[in-house]
Amino acid sequence: MINNILNKVGNTPLISLPMEENSNLNIFAKLEFYNPTGSVKDRAACYIISRLLNEGIINKDTILIESSSGNFGVALSAYAKLNGLKFICVIDKTTLPVNEMLIRLQGAEVICITEPDQHGGYLMNRIKKIQEILSTTDNIYWINQYGNPLNAQAYYNSLGKEICFEAPRQKLDYLFMGISSGGTITGVSRKVKEMYPNVNIIAVDVYGSVIFGGKARKRFIPGIGSSMRPDILNDARIDDVVYVNEEETINSCRELLEVHNLYAGGSSGSVYAAIKKYFVQNEVDSQVNIMCVFADRGERYITTIYDDNWCEMVKQYSLSTSLEPVIE
Ligand SMILES: Cc1ncc(COP(=O)(O)O)c(C=O)c1O
Structure with a gap:
C-alpha cells in the first residue's frame, strides 16, 4: 500500500511494438506516462527535491524556482506541494492552457513572460526573469534543469537502471530518446553504457532546435528540442542524432494510436518516427533489440497533435519553409 500516488514514481510498463514492415526490429517502449503526474519528468522532480532536502541544500522555507512551460513545471508543482515547499514557475505565452492550469492548481505561483527574446522565443527572457528574482530574494533555489547535474543523476539512478534490467534477454542494441534539457539522455546513456558498452544511443531532436548546432527556427511540438545547448549534455554518451519534423511526429502519434492503441504525447511520436527513419537508412540483416x-x-x-485544424496549419507552415536542419 502506498500513502500517496506521488510516491509511485518509476517502474513504468515496458511494451513491445511489433513492426510488420521490418521483422528484424524488436521495438520496446518504456511508457513514462504511467508516472504519477503523467510524464518522465516526475523522476527528476521527485529525485531532485528529495536530494536537496535530505542533503540540507534547501530547507522547508526555501522557495524553488524553475523555467518550464510543460511537463517539468507540472511535476515540480506536485512534488513541491507534497513537500510543503513554495514553487515559482516561469512560463511564457506559448504555454498550453492545460499545463498552466495544472501548475496553478497545484499551488505554484506562475509568472508568464510575454516579451520575446532576440531569437523570437522566450527562453532567454524566462531565464533573465529568474536571475532578477534570484538577485532580490533570500532562500531561493533555481532547479536549472539545463545545468544541474542532479537532473541527469535522477535518470541515471531510476530510468537508466530500469532499462538495463528490463532489456529483453539482456540484449540491447539501440536506445532512442527525445531530448530537451538533456537530463534524460545524459543520465540514462551513462547508466546503460556501463552495462551495455556497445549499445547505440540515438538522440531524437526536432528541426529548429539548436542542441546539436544549426539555426533556431520556429518549433510547434512542445516537449523536445531547445533553443540553447544544455550544459548537462557535456556528460552524455550519444552515438547519433536523428532529426524529425512536425509532420512525421503527427503521423507517428496517430499511427501509435491506430496500430498499437497508444494515446501518446508528441515526443513519443517523434521517437517512433525516428526509429523508422533510422532503420530505412541503416538496414540491419539480423534481429536487433x-x-x-x-x-x-x-x-x-x-x-x-490530435487536432486536425492545428495539424493542417503546421503542414502549411512546413511547406513554406525548408525542413533541413542548418548545421553551422
Ligand atoms: C514530452 C517530453 N519528451 C521529452 C522530453 C525530454 O526530456 P529532457 O528534458 O530530459 O531532455 C521532455 C522534457 O520536457 C518532454 O516533456
Missing part, C-alpha cells in the same frame, strides 16, 4: 522512451500521454496534445 531497440528500446525507446515514450515521455508523456496524448491528453496534453488534444489542441495540437
Whole structure:
C-alpha cells in the first residue's frame, strides 16, 4: 500500500511494438506516462527535491524556482506541494492552457513572460526573469534543469537502471530518446553504457532546435528540442542524432494510436518516427533489440497533435519553409 500516488514514481510498463514492415526490429517502449503526474519528468522532480532536502541544500522555507512551460513545471508543482515547499514557475505565452492550469492548481505561483527574446522565443527572457528574482530574494533555489547535474543523476539512478534490467534477454542494441534539457539522455546513456558498452544511443531532436548546432527556427511540438545547448549534455554518451519534423511526429502519434492503441504525447511520436527513419537508412540483416522512451500521454496534445485544424496549419507552415536542419 502506498500513502500517496506521488510516491509511485518509476517502474513504468515496458511494451513491445511489433513492426510488420521490418521483422528484424524488436521495438520496446518504456511508457513514462504511467508516472504519477503523467510524464518522465516526475523522476527528476521527485529525485531532485528529495536530494536537496535530505542533503540540507534547501530547507522547508526555501522557495524553488524553475523555467518550464510543460511537463517539468507540472511535476515540480506536485512534488513541491507534497513537500510543503513554495514553487515559482516561469512560463511564457506559448504555454498550453492545460499545463498552466495544472501548475496553478497545484499551488505554484506562475509568472508568464510575454516579451520575446532576440531569437523570437522566450527562453532567454524566462531565464533573465529568474536571475532578477534570484538577485532580490533570500532562500531561493533555481532547479536549472539545463545545468544541474542532479537532473541527469535522477535518470541515471531510476530510468537508466530500469532499462538495463528490463532489456529483453539482456540484449540491447539501440536506445532512442527525445531530448530537451538533456537530463534524460545524459543520465540514462551513462547508466546503460556501463552495462551495455556497445549499445547505440540515438538522440531524437526536432528541426529548429539548436542542441546539436544549426539555426533556431520556429518549433510547434512542445516537449523536445531547445533553443540553447544544455550544459548537462557535456556528460552524455550519444552515438547519433536523428532529426524529425512536425509532420512525421503527427503521423507517428496517430499511427501509435491506430496500430498499437497508444494515446501518446508528441515526443513519443517523434521517437517512433525516428526509429523508422533510422532503420530505412541503416538496414540491419539480423534481429536487433531497440528500446525507446515514450515521455508523456496524448491528453496534453488534444489542441495540437490530435487536432486536425492545428495539424493542417503546421503542414502549411512546413511547406513554406525548408525542413533541413542548418548545421553551422
Ligand atoms: C514530452 C517530453 N519528451 C521529452 C522530453 C525530454 O526530456 P529532457 O528534458 O530530459 O531532455 C521532455 C522534457 O520536457 C518532454 O516533456
